[in-house]
Amino acid sequence: MTNTSHASAARRRQSTLVPNLIVIVLFAALLLFFIVPVIWLLLAPTKTANELIHDNPLSFGSLANLGAAWRHLITFQDHALLVWLRNSAVYSIGALVVTLATSIPAGYALALTKFRGRKTLLVITLVVMIMPTATLVLPIFLELNQFGLIGTIWSVILPFSFYPFGVYLVYIYFATTLPREILAAARIDGCSEWQLFTRIALPLAKPVAALVAFFSFVGNWNNFFLPYLVLPNSDQFPIQVGLNQLLSSTPSFNPVAGAGLNITSPELALAIIIAIVPVLVLFLFSQRALVSGMLAGATKG
Amino acid sequence: MKSPESAKPGMRRLVSRSAFALLSLSAATVLAGCASATQSTPTASPSAAFKPAAQTAGSQITVWADSTRLPAVQQYQKSHPDVKMNIVTYDGSANGSTYLQTKVQLFDRTGNGWPDVVFGSPTDVTWASQPTSPSATAFAAPLDANLVPQQTLDGFAKGSLAPCQFNGHTYCLRNDIAQVVLWYNKTLMDKFGYQVPTTWEQYEALGEQVAKEHPGYLVGAVGDTNSQESYFWSSQCPAFQLEDPATLKVDLADGNCTRMATLLDKLIAAKAVTTQGFFSQGFAKDPGGSKVLMANGPSWYGQYLFNAAFKVPAGQIAAAAPLTWEGETTAATGNVGGGVWMVSSHSKNLKASTDLATWLTTSNDFQANAPTYPAYVPAAKAWLANPANSKYFATDISAVFEQAADLVWTGWSNTKFSDATAWSNVVLPALTQGKTLTETLPQWQTAITDEAKSVGYTIATK
Amino acid sequence: MTALNTGHEAVSSVTPVRRRATTRRRAGLAGYLFVSGYAILLLAFGIFPTVYAFFLALTNDRGQFTGLNQFIKVAQDYRFAPAFLNISLYLVMWLLSVVVLTVVVAIVLRSRMRPRLSAIFRFLYYLPGALAGVASVLVWLFMLDPAVSPVSWLLQSMGFADFAAVLSPGDLPVILVLIAFWTGAGGWIVVMYGALNNIPDEVLEAARTDGAGPWKTAWHIQIPMIRKWIAYMAILAFAGGTQLFVEPQMLQTASLGRVSPTWSPNQLAYVYAFQHGDFNGAAAISIFLLALGLICAALLVTRSDLFKVDES
Numbered sequence A: 001m002t003n004t005s006h007a008s009a010a011r012r013r014q015s016t017l018v019p020n021l022i023v024i025v026l027f028a029a030l031l032l033f034f035i036v037p038v039i040w041l042l043l044a045p046t047k048t049a050n051e052l053i054h055d056n057p058l059s060f061g062s063l064a065n066l067g068a069a070w071r072h073l074i075t076f077q078d079h080a081l082l083v084w085l086r087n088s089a090v091y092s093i094g095a096l097v098v099t100l101a102t103s104i105p106a107g108y109a110l111a112l113t114k115f116r117g118r119k120t121l122l123v124i125t126l127v128v129m130i131m132p133t134a135t136l137v138l139p140i141f142l143e144l145n146q147f148g149l150i151g152t153i154w155s156v157i158l159p160f161s162f163y164p165f166g167v168y169l170v171y172i173y174f175a176t177t178l179p180r181e182i183l184a185a186a187r188i189d190g191c192s193e194w195q196l197f198t199r200i201a202l203p204l205a206k207p208v209a210a211l212v213a214f215f216s217f218v219g220n221w222n223n224f225f226l227p228y229l230v231l232p233n234s235d236q237f238p239i240q241v242g243l244n245q246l247l248s249s250t251p252s253f254n255p256v257a258g259a260g261l262n263i264t265s266p267e268l269a270l271a272i273i274i275a276i277v278p279v280l281v282l283f284l285f286s287q288r289a290l291v292s293g294m295l296a297g298a299t300k301g
Numbered sequence B: 001m002k003s004p005e006s007a008k009p010g011m012r013r014l015v016s017r018s019a020f021a022l023l024s025l026s027a028a029t030v031l032a033g034c035a036s037a038t039q040s041t042p043t044a045s046p047s048a049a050f051k052p053a054a055q056t057a058g059s060q061i062t063v064w065a066d067s068t069r070l071p072a073v074q075q076y077q078k079s080h081p082d083v084k085m086n087i088v089t090y091d092g093s094a095n096g097s098t099y100l101q102t103k104v105q106l107f108d109r110t111g112n113g114w115p116d117v118v119f120g121s122p123t124d125v126t127w128a129s130q131p132t133s134p135s136a137t138a139f140a141a142p143l144d145a146n147l148v149p150q151q152t153l154d155g156f157a158k159g160s161l162a163p164c165q166f167n168g169h170t171y172c173l174r175n176d177i178a179q180v181v182l183w184y185n186k187t188l189m190d191k192f193g194y195q196v197p198t199t200w201e202q203y204e205a206l207g208e209q210v211a212k213e214h215p216g217y218l219v220g221a222v223g224d225t226n227s228q229e230s231y232f233w234s235s236q237c238p239a240f241q242l243e244d245p246a247t248l249k250v251d252l253a254d255g256n257c258t259r260m261a262t263l264l265d266k267l268i269a270a271k272a273v274t275t276q277g278f279f280s281q282g283f284a285k286d287p288g289g290s291k292v293l294m295a296n297g298p299s300w301y302g303q304y305l306f307n308a309a310f311k312v313p314a315g316q317i318a319a320a321a322p323l324t325w326e327g328e329t330t331a332a333t334g335n336v337g338g339g340v341w342m343v344s345s346h347s348k349n350l351k352a353s354t355d356l357a358t359w360l361t362t363s364n365d366f367q368a369n370a371p372t373y374p375a376y377v378p379a380a381k382a383w384l385a386n387p388a389n390s391k392y393f394a395t396d397i398s399a400v401f402e403q404a405a406d407l408v409w410t411g412w413s414n415t416k417f418s419d420a421t422a423w424s425n426v427v428l429p430a431l432t433q434g435k436t437l438t439e440t441l442p443q444w445q446t447a448i449t450d451e452a453k454s455v456g457y458t459i460a461t462k
Numbered sequence C: 001m002t003a004l005n006t007g008h009e010a011v012s013s014v015t016p017v018r019r020r021a022t023t024r025r026r027a028g029l030a031g032y033l034f035v036s037g038y039a040i041l042l043l044a045f046g047i048f049p050t051v052y053a054f055f056l057a058l059t060n061d062r063g064q065f066t067g068l069n070q071f072i073k074v075a076q077d078y079r080f081a082p083a084f085l086n087i088s089l090y091l092v093m094w095l096l097s098v099v100v101l102t103v104v105v106a107i108v109l110r111s112r113m114r115p116r117l118s119a120i121f122r123f124l125y126y127l128p129g130a131l132a133g134v135a136s137v138l139v140w141l142f143m144l145d146p147a148v149s150p151v152s153w154l155l156q157s158m159g160f161a162d163f164a165a166v167l168s169p170g171d172l173p174v175i176l177v178l179i180a181f182w183t184g185a186g187g188w189i190v191v192m193y194g195a196l197n198n199i200p201d202e203v204l205e206a207a208r209t210d211g212a213g214p215w216k217t218a219w220h221i222q223i224p225m226i227r228k229w230i231a232y233m234a235i236l237a238f239a240g241g242t243q244l245f246v247e248p249q250m251l252q253t254a255s256l257g258r259v260s261p262t263w264s265p266n267q268l269a270y271v272y273a274f275q276h277g278d279f280n281g282a283a284a285i286s287i288f289l290l291a292l293g294l295i296c297a298a299l300l301v302t303r304s305d306l307f308k309v310d311e312s
Helices: A002-046 A049-054 A063-075 A080-112 A118-130 A137-146 A154-161 A164-177 A180-188 A193-204 A206-222 A225-230 A239-247 A265-291 A293-298 B004-031 B070-079 B099-110 B122-128 B150-154 B186-192 B200-213 B227-231 B255-269 B281-285 B301-307 B350-362 B377-385 B398-405 B420-432 B437-454 C002-014 C017-057 C069-075 C080-111 C115-130 C133-143 C152-157 C169-197 C201-209 C214-225 C227-242 C246-254 C265-274 C279-304
Strands: B061-065 B085-089 B117-120 B180-185 B241-244 B247-249 B294-298 B317-320 B340-343
Touching: A002 A063, A002 A265, A002 C080, A002 C115, A002 C133, A002 C169, A049 A265, A049 B281, A063 A080, A063 A265, A080 A118, A080 A154, A080 A164, A080 A193, A080 A206, A080 A239, A080 A265, A080 C017, A118 A164, A118 C017, A118 C227, A118 C279, A137 A154, A137 A225, A137 B099, A137 C017, A154 A225, A154 C017, A164 A206, A164 C017, A164 C227, A180 A193, A193 C017, A206 A239, A206 A265, A206 C115, A206 C169, A225 A239, A225 B099, A239 A265, A239 C133, A265 C115, A265 C133, B061 B070, B061 B350, B070 B085, B070 B350, B099 B122, B099 C265, B117 B122, B117 B350, B122 B340, B180 B186, B180 B301, B180 B398, B200 B255, B200 B294, B227 B294, B227 B420, B255 B437, B294 B301, B301 B317, B317 B398, B340 B350, B350 B377, B377 B398, B420 B437, C017 C279, C069 C279, C080 C115, C080 C169, C080 C214, C080 C227, C080 C265, C115 C169, C133 C169, C133 C246, C169 C227, C169 C246, C201 C214, C214 C227, C227 C279, C265 C279
Parallel strands: B061 B085, B061 B117
Antiparallel strands: B117 B340, B180 B294, B180 B317, B241 B247
């Protein structure tokens, strides 16, 4: 018995050597592909615009340059950057709350309750997700105007809260991990639907809730077009629209712009880094919630 | 688990229903003679008088400016504290952005929200001078209808208000012009012992001489997104010539176009003119600004190309008058850029709005220190007198700038579409692949006419 | 999973019919209540705009019914055919790379790597995903220019002398797939990883004791169990691919106009809507794209039982 198992183990080791090598090479290549541009971006604010072009792309400039870039950025249009960041936080967090409050019950119901129109709702959601947004913005604008919401934060938060992608995530999650038998048994034991949801489904939903929260927040944080069109005042803009404003004030893209504005490529790079920090922090936090899903699955039965 | 088979009848029903819908639609289209799909093009009738909205004296005005013009608006607010202003910044229609056009369309649909004063590009005036839909009013107010005195309008450089003029009215005030002049590095020219050319033929000869004696030095670049304005506009090539507001003449086979194409081809082949753009990142590194002997480009090249981008030391760069062609007595030159200020026809405080727009374009307080050359002649004089604008140069550029400002050819019209699109994505890639300008002219012609037709122009037949 | 079923099935078969009927009706009512919040948002921001878009595509700007004329008009636009050709080339490469690579990477991260290392890799692969649209313009302006890029050796070895050469029209589909993959793959890897996480460890243990190697486990057990997730990703990746807008638009800005402003059909729809002011034409183009996305969705939904749930 031991001889054959040794032999088979050795054969298994040999047969997995080449695939393992391929995997290692693939991962290393992918890592470089994903990371080198980001490293460049992180090093960019430490150089001046001139150094960005002439020096080694991955060289470190100086902290003094970083300080100068920071100063230029903060004073642009009277601290507009900070205002934009605050706006983004308000819109994204506000929409996140509404999204979670609507998507999780909806996904649960679509997966685990039977009601007429369940499949229709799924189909409609899918169709709406696939519809290109170029023409959707006009009717949304008209709608918001009809209800007098233009100029308020709800003109951004409400459309942001509509997150069919999240509903589908919750639906697929509940459909694949929660056996209906448990719910059926609990129903027979006299639990109300609400109790089923709060006592059984919700505790198990933490990983998918973290996933939905994360993607919703990031999607809304990065959303450019809707706020761009719907917000009338520049001090209501979120950071993405603000970045566009910075871009059109950078000589690299608009040669005559920026006289006295001091916004060049390093300042733009710094603004971009500041804009993505919240997303990355949230990613790190939600990763932990994601991993806990492993344990949740094991406690079934 | 139910089998996938059960989904099939559902899918089949969906497919058959959609097919049925499609068939009935096609039948309806053919048989019922459905309405045409083309957009309606409402044109403001020239005789219709401008009817302002109900005015409320002293009401707040909303001003849309770009980041570069924002300090000017803030300066006005400080010196006129009694004027109530809501200042909003946006991209100023830079880089082909259609933000202003889009927002005005949306406001036209909802009936409110228009800004009172906006800074935009000349392309914006092409749609702002006409209603966006049959039930709307044109966004831009005709400033010559008792809003801005004719004397003020006459004070702008010759032809600088042409992009603002439609149907006999002036719809905007020109903030700055970017007249094309011949820039050269005086230090290098003296070192090499060259004479500054006065005709295009001399320019060509000089280029070929430079390529032989000092290879690597450049007398021009065609790879920028607006190089055609520096070269072909200066040559009076009828590439964008509006015969009337709805008919566009595009004739790249005209002698004025082919002469420039031939000249540039010779210089590109000799490597005296590069197919790279001056503003591409790669250019700043290699060959770099120190290799630029000459550049036929707009007035702002001085500060923003040679000083800011190339970091050429002060006292080296000078400008010469636009070139003529042998046999012609007057030169013509091109124009690369220039912003405009518009006043909204829906404004409830036209007085404050026009006062602001007039101040921004004509007052020396702002324009003398502006980053760009003012279109208003007295303000331009103040700009030239400002040492900050001229101390960088080797010679006095005032005479050249003023002369060139009046030489901008008015035959290159302000069209509803940008003149850069066809050049950037048809001509430049062809040049990168090694084709000559002359053989690319037919392609360029097709690209321009296709784009013109798609926005509603009729192409003039010879 | 099978061990859990048998006990409860036995119980439910004994329950009186009337009780089952009331519990089912209760479940139905509760279902409506649970989806109500989402349904309102769906109606306001999904259904109404989509129906309005259909209405726009069938009328002109004076409100008259035009039948299929809007569709015919946009199809005859000189930019329509090139845009759809571009997007087709793009879609083939995009779908292959995103579906295959993200699943492979997620499987390796889940099964073949220590959790902490796997978490680090997931974070690093995700990083570019945070750089949306405008934020990535600057990055790609520098990455693709052989003069200033950190990977200039790679670009020059591929024969690109300068930025203009990199953006020659023939290479654009590949470059756009690369950029879209760079920003999009990280997020999908996280989703696939989460999906793989929900496969109970007992199943994988059972497979291992049965003698299945890691690749056999992946092919025969893990991938079939996350079939719904893969289908979902494929549908959205395809639909997202047809709606490609941000990447070519961003390249157009970065290249100062060298890339066509109507490279993809969605860009053409935007030009119609926001430059010509022709919302009707834009709606027609959008519906062409919707049809394309729906065909793929329909195929994938039927083959993967995306809408099927366990029904007792």
